[in-house]
Amino acid sequence: MSISLSVYKTFYSRLLLNYLAGSLVAALSVASLITFTLQNTANDEYVSMLAVMLLSIAMMLGLEWAVFKRQIRPIRLAFYESIDSFTSMQTIYLRTHRLPTLIVKRILGPHLLGLALPAASLTLWLIYTGQLSISPYYVLLALLGGVLLAGMHALIEFYLTSHYIRPVLEELRLRSLYLFGRELTLGGRVLFPIKRKLRWSFFLIGASPLLLYSLAVQLRLGDWNIDHYAYWKWAGIVLLLGLGYSFFASRLLTRELETPIQHLYRRMAGVRRGSLQTEASDLFSDEFSKLVSGFNHMLLGVRIQADRNDQLVESYFATLAAALDARDPYTAGHSLRVAEYAVQIGTLAKLPKPVVDQLRKAALLHDIGKIGIRDAVLLKEGQLGEQEWEQIKAHPVLGEAILRQIEPADEMAAFLPGVRSHHERYDGGGYPDGLKGEEIPLFGRIIAVADAFDAMTSDRPYRKGMAANTAIAILEKGRGTQWDPYFVALFVEAYYEKQTS
Numbered sequence: 001m002s003i004s005l006s007v008y009k010t011f012y013s014r015l016l017l018n019y020l021a022g023s024l025v026a027a028l029s030v031a032s033l034i035t036f037t038l039q040n041t042a043n044d045e046y047v048s049m050l051a052v053m054l055l056s057i058a059m060m061l062g063l064e065w066a067v068f069k070r071q072i073r074p075i076r077l078a079f080y081e082s083i084d085s086f087t088s089m090q091t092i093y094l095r096t097h098r099l100p101t102l103i104v105k106r107i108l109g110p111h112l113l114g115l116a117l118p119a120a121s122l123t124l125w126l127i128y129t130g131q132l133s134i135s136p137y138y139v140l141l142a143l144l145g146g147v148l149l150a151g152m153h154a155l156i157e158f159y160l161t162s163h164y165i166r167p168v169l170e171e172l173r174l175r176s177l178y179l180f181g182r183e184l185t186l187g188g189r190v191l192f193p194i195k196r197k198l199r200w201s202f203f204l205i206g207a208s209p210l211l212l213y214s215l216a217v218q219l220r221l222g223d224w225n226i227d228h229y230a231y232w233k234w235a236g237i238v239l240l241l242g243l244g245y246s247f248f249a250s251r252l253l254t255r256e257l258e259t260p261i262q263h264l265y266r267r268m269a270g271v272r273r274g275s276l277q278t279e280a281s282d283l284f285s286d287e288f289s290k291l292v293s294g295f296n297h298m299l300l301g302v303r304i305q306a307d308r309n310d311q312l313v314e315s316y317f318a319t320l321a322a323a324l325d326a327r328d329p330y331t332a333g334h335s336l337r338v339a340e341y342a343v344q345i346g347t348l349a350k351l352p353k354p355v356v357d358q359l360r361k362a363a364l365l366h367d368i369g370k371i372g373i374r375d376a377v378l379l380k381e382g383q384l385g386e387q388e389w390e391q392i393k394a395h396p397v398l399g400e401a402i403l404r405q406i407e408p409a410d411e412m413a414a415f416l417p418g419v420r421s422h423h424e425r426y427d428g429g430g431y432p433d434g435l436k437g438e439e440i441p442l443f444g445r446i447i448a449v450a451d452a453f454d455a456m457t458s459d460r461p462y463r464k465g466m467a468a469n470t471a472i473a474i475l476e477k478g479r480g481t482q483w484d485p486y487f488v489a490l491f492v493e494a495y496y497e498k499q500t501s
Contacts, residue, residue, distance in 0.1 A: 011165070060110065064110040083179065116147075152204060155204050198254040214239055260291070276302055276303045324371055338450045363418070369397065396431070424445075427480075430482075456470070472492055475488050
């Protein structure tokens with residue numbers, strides 16, 4: 001696969017056309033200024049100013065062309081040379097995104113200064129040496145006019161270039177997928193904030209006509225026999241009021257557009273954090289209302305799908321637990337009861353709700369490793385031999401190994417410690433790892449209490465389940481030796497409170 005050269009050639013020709021058009025506007029502006037200011041002067045002054053114009057334009061073109069080629073070179077490499085790494089492709093992708101801003105810098109730098117500084121300096125030198133009879137005041141007006149035209153040109157070039165680079169970015173994205181199997185992305189990075197973009201755009205759009213008119217009037221004051229000072233006494237106030245209005249209105253309009261964007265952004269950030277309940281508020285009466293409605297509709301679909309996924313996961317865990325319990329009719333319901341007791345303990349310990357939910361699922365699957373134990377050992381009614389007991393003791397490790405095979409692995413990671421460690425003892429005498437005290441994972445310590453209580457109170461083929469009071473007494477006796485004293489205390493206290501209520 002090769003990147004379509006036609007995309008780059010179209011992109012390059014459009015940039016070049018804009019570059020030439022901007023240079024032509026600059027040249028015509030200088031020529032118009034010469035024609036206007038020297039309309040009543042001798043021919044030799046025309047010649048001098050023409051020479052200044054040509055020299056300044058040549059310096060501008062040389063400097064600007066060098067900067068233009070440097071700005072476009074990395075993008076050209078992606079089309080005419082092979083890219084050997086994803087990092088290089090990502091760098092070119094970011095550079096392409098930055099091109100509109102770089103072009104603004106070129107226009108306000110080499111394009112403006114490369115023309116204005118030489119032209120102004122040479123013109124002032126001609127005035128100083130007596131070769132020109134115009135006032136230096138007109139040079140100042142010309143500089144101000146050049147800055148204004150450069151700002152207007154930069155604004156237009158920014159938005160045109162932003163439009164032109166999009167097909168190039170799409171081609172780079174496809175190329176990266178083909179070569180490296182990876183998606184090019186900004187990763188949410190903001191290269192040019194919309195607040196700054198809109199504020200300057202609105203201000204220039206509002207202020208440019210006012211400033212252009214003011215400069216034009218200044219150039220005609222001499223013909224109208226109006227004193228500059230007298231003019232500025234009233235025109236300056238009008239100009240300041242107009243510029244102030246443009247600035248203030250641009251801020252208001254920017255805020256009006258930025259507010260719904262930021263509102264939606266905050267809601268999207270909430271969705272990324274896993275919060276699917278907060279919808280975007282319908283606070284806007286323009287086209288953003290459609291975006292809000294579309295976002296909320298999309299969020300509703302995501303919630304429905306998330307609920308279905310949760311139901312599938314719940315069914316999956318319940319099915320695994322039921323499959324385990326079905327192997328031994330005498331322990332049917334054991335996993336569900338252990339999960340209920342574990343949730344009770346976790347709630348009493350004031351664990352966060354998401355953690356309690358993870359605890360419940362780990363408790364449902366705490367004995368899943370017994371699926372891998374032969375029926376002759378698992379269902380044996382008599383006393384187990386030493387080798388048989390070792391097989392039973394292997395079920396926590398086997399259960400962890402089974403759950404590690406389930407994808408995605410990160411979704412199962414929270415349940416593995418509880419499954420592996422629910423037969424550890426608080427005094428270090430348990431299995432499979434001989435962990436002691438709080439070395440034992442949290443879920444393991446809680447499930448151990450719940451598992452022991454249900455095992456003691458459930459009927460077995462070789463014995464009848466003991467009374468709950470007896471099991472509670474055994475738990476109290478084993479506090480700090482076999483079981484975590486804190487969780488035993490919570491469970492026992494809750495049991496006695498229930499008995500007396």
